[in-house]
Amino acid sequence: MRVTPSSLVPRRSAVVAIAAAVGLALTGCTIPASSDSSAAASSAPGDPADSPTASPTPTPTAEQPLIGKTVYLDPGHGGPIGDEMWQMVPDGHGGTVQCQTEGAITNAGLREESFTLQTSQLLAADLKRLGAEVIVSRGDDSGGGACVDQRIEAANQAGADAFISLHADAGPEFSYGFYIDYPTAVTGDPVEQQSADLALSIRDAMVAVELIPSTYAGEEGLQANGTMAELGLARVPAVVVQMANMGNGIEGALLADPSVRKGYSKSLSAGIVDFLTGLAAPTG
Numbered sequence: 001m002r003v004t005p006s007s008l009v010p011r012r013s014a015v016v017a018i019a020a021a022v023g024l025a026l027t028g029c030t031i032p033a034s035s036d037s038s039a040a041a042s043s044a045p046g047d048p049a050d051s052p053t054a055s056p057t058p059t060p061t062a063e064q065p066l067i068g069k070t071v072y073l074d075p076g077h078g079g080p081i082g083d084e085m086w087q088m089v090p091d092g093h094g095g096t097v098q099c100q101t102e103g104a105i106t107n108a109g110l111r112e113e114s115f116t117l118q119t120s121q122l123l124a125a126d127l128k129r130l131g132a133e134v135i136v137s138r139g140d141d142s143g144g145g146a147c148v149d150q151r152i153e154a155a156n157q158a159g160a161d162a163f164i165s166l167h168a169d170a171g172p173e174f175s176y177g178f179y180i181d182y183p184t185a186v187t188g189d190p191v192e193q194q195s196a197d198l199a200l201s202i203r204d205a206m207v208a209v210e211l212i213p214s215t216y217a218g219e220e221g222l223q224a225n226g227t228m229a230e231l232g233l234a235r236v237p238a239v240v241v242q243m244a245n246m247g248n249g250i251e252g253a254l255l256a257d258p259s260v261r262k263g264y265s266k267s268l269s270a271g272i273v274d275f276l277t278g279l280a281a282p283t284g
């Protein structure tokens with residue numbers, strides 16, 4: 001089902017938008033409390049009671065549509081960041097960018113790297129439950145983590161089916177909403193269109209839970225980006241999701257609510273499933 005953002009967002013506030021996500025998290029299906037690496041478990045040999053006809057090559061099922069798919073999740077930034085953040089690395093667009101940058105921070109002191117890490121952990125659990133192999137760029141906040149170019153290169157090397165970098169923006173104080181960066185088309189390589197399709201699938205899934213596309217960046221929640229290394233160096237479908245504007249006091253405050261993080265992760269998961277199972281209807 002296609003959702004037209006403009007039909008859903010007649011000047012509703014960010015509060016209403018994120019409250020809708022909270023409602024989804026509270027009333028929708030829940031993420032299992034413990035993840036048991038279901039992708040691996042589903043193909044484990046020697047379990048005749050559960051899978052008497054198990055195939056050596058697991059195939060997707062209705063319950064686990066992402067079996068056989070690899071998703072690389074990058075919780076943006078890291079912390080605390082040291083001197084290494086100042087080194088310059090290739091951006092894939094013919095220039096260089098800083099290895100790493102400081103993340104945004106809300107008025108209440110919630111740091112972007114914490115928000116993206118916590119959301120990525122929820123998302124990883126959900127994707128594993130759906131059968132995907134999930135690789136993450138960092139699993140804690142103990143250090144700055146890898147440079148931005150190394151993160152996308154790891155996804156390239158893994159042959160990931162999708163690379164999703166999670167961020168929250170430091171935008172204008174009175175603006176709000178999410179937007180998704182995807183690589184500016186340069187070479188005509190099919191992966192460029194796949195990245196745009198991935199962005200579209202995630203955008204539609206976020207709009208479907210009434211999250212509001214950005215009021216200050218991109219167009220209807222989508223933005224072609226020709227500067228980020230994570231996108232310029234991508235050889236797999238790649239997007240950077242700016243989930244919210246931490247510069248907005250109201251939106252920023254809501255991000256501290258665990259239910260809000262769950263709402264974001266559920267919508268991101270839905271968009272990723274749509275893209276990876278070909279259920280999306282990309283129009284370019």
Ligand SMILES: [Zn+2]
Nearest residue numbers: 076103167168
């Ligand atoms: Zn960021």
